[in-house]
Amino acid sequence: xxxxxxxxxxxxxxxxxxxxxxxxxxxxxxxxxxxxxxxxxxxxxxxxxxxxxxxxxxxxxxxxxxxxxxxxxxxxxxxxxxxxxxxxxxxxxxxxxxxxxxxxxxxxxxxxxxx
Amino acid sequence: xxxxxxxxxxxxxxxxxxxxxxxxxxxxxxxxxxxxxxxxxxxxxxxxxxxxxxxxxxxxxxxxxxxxxxxxxxxxxxxxxxxxxxxxxxxxxxxxxxxxxxxxxxxx
Numbered sequence: 001x002x003x004x005x006x007x008x009x010x011x012x013x014x015x016x017x018x019x020x021x022x023x024x025x026x027x028x029x030x031x032x033x034x035x036x037x038x039x040x041x042x043x044x045x046x047x048x049x050x051x052x053x054x055x056x057x058x059x060x061x062x063x064x065x066x067x068x069x070x071x072x073x074x075x076x077x078x079x080x081x082x083x084x085x086x087x088x089x090x091x092x093x094x095x096x097x098x099x100x101x102x103x104x105x106x107x108x109x110x111x112x113x114x115x
Numbered sequence: 116x117x118x119x120x121x122x123x124x125x126x127x128x129x130x131x132x133x134x135x136x137x138x139x140x141x142x143x144x145x146x147x148x149x150x151x152x153x154x155x156x157x158x159x160x161x162x163x164x165x166x167x168x169x170x171x172x173x174x175x176x177x178x179x180x181x182x183x184x185x186x187x188x189x190x191x192x193x194x195x196x197x198x199x200x201x202x203x204x205x206x207x208x209x210x211x212x213x214x215x216x217x218x219x220x221x222x223x
Binding site: 004033035043044056088090103105106107108111 | 215216
């Protein structure tokens with residue numbers, strides 16, 4: 001079965017550079033979520049989109065922005081990168097049957113290293 | 116903050132049942148209990164979820180107490196590949212809040 005695709009899988013950037021992470025949800029899924037997982041930490045929710053509109057916002061820094069496109073893929077844009085942004089970034093997708101049902105399927109993640 | 120409390124770590128012998136408890140005493144009536152696991156640095160993997168009734172699928176069983184204040188995930192025959200961090204998440208609607216989880220080590 002098709003899964004969530006994330007690209008790139010690994011990314012190395014310098015401080016103050018920008019980075020763009022991409023997420024391709026499972027076909028027919030209409031909701032995308034972004035999570036950040038720092039070294040030794042648990043995943044932390046950043047932001048989500050439902051039908052191309054932002055649906056919820058978590059602990060996403062102002063330096064980060066994201067959007068969901070007409071084909072439902074999503075991009076997380078990160079500017080003025082800091083050493084503390086080094087982390088695994090997971091994208092998840094789901095199909096919103098209703099307000100309650102929300103089984104999320106996670107991608108393999110993008111490992112971002114900021115030097 | 117996570118609404119759940121789980122043991123930090125557990126060991127289980129290979130081939131035996133692994134029973135992972137979770138306390139969620141402040142759960143509200145419309146919140147589901149979800150279980151995910153994360154095998155080292157991979158994306159979290161969905162295991163099972165439930166609202167009130169016990170649930171079973173090909174991976175595990177979920178036992179929810181009648182008052183819904185706690186639940187237990189059961190892996191009936193643990194294998195070495197089940198070694199992972201297991202997250203119990205109480206959820207309604209939007210994003211998941213991951214707590215520290217339980218690090219399950221399946222021992223040969």
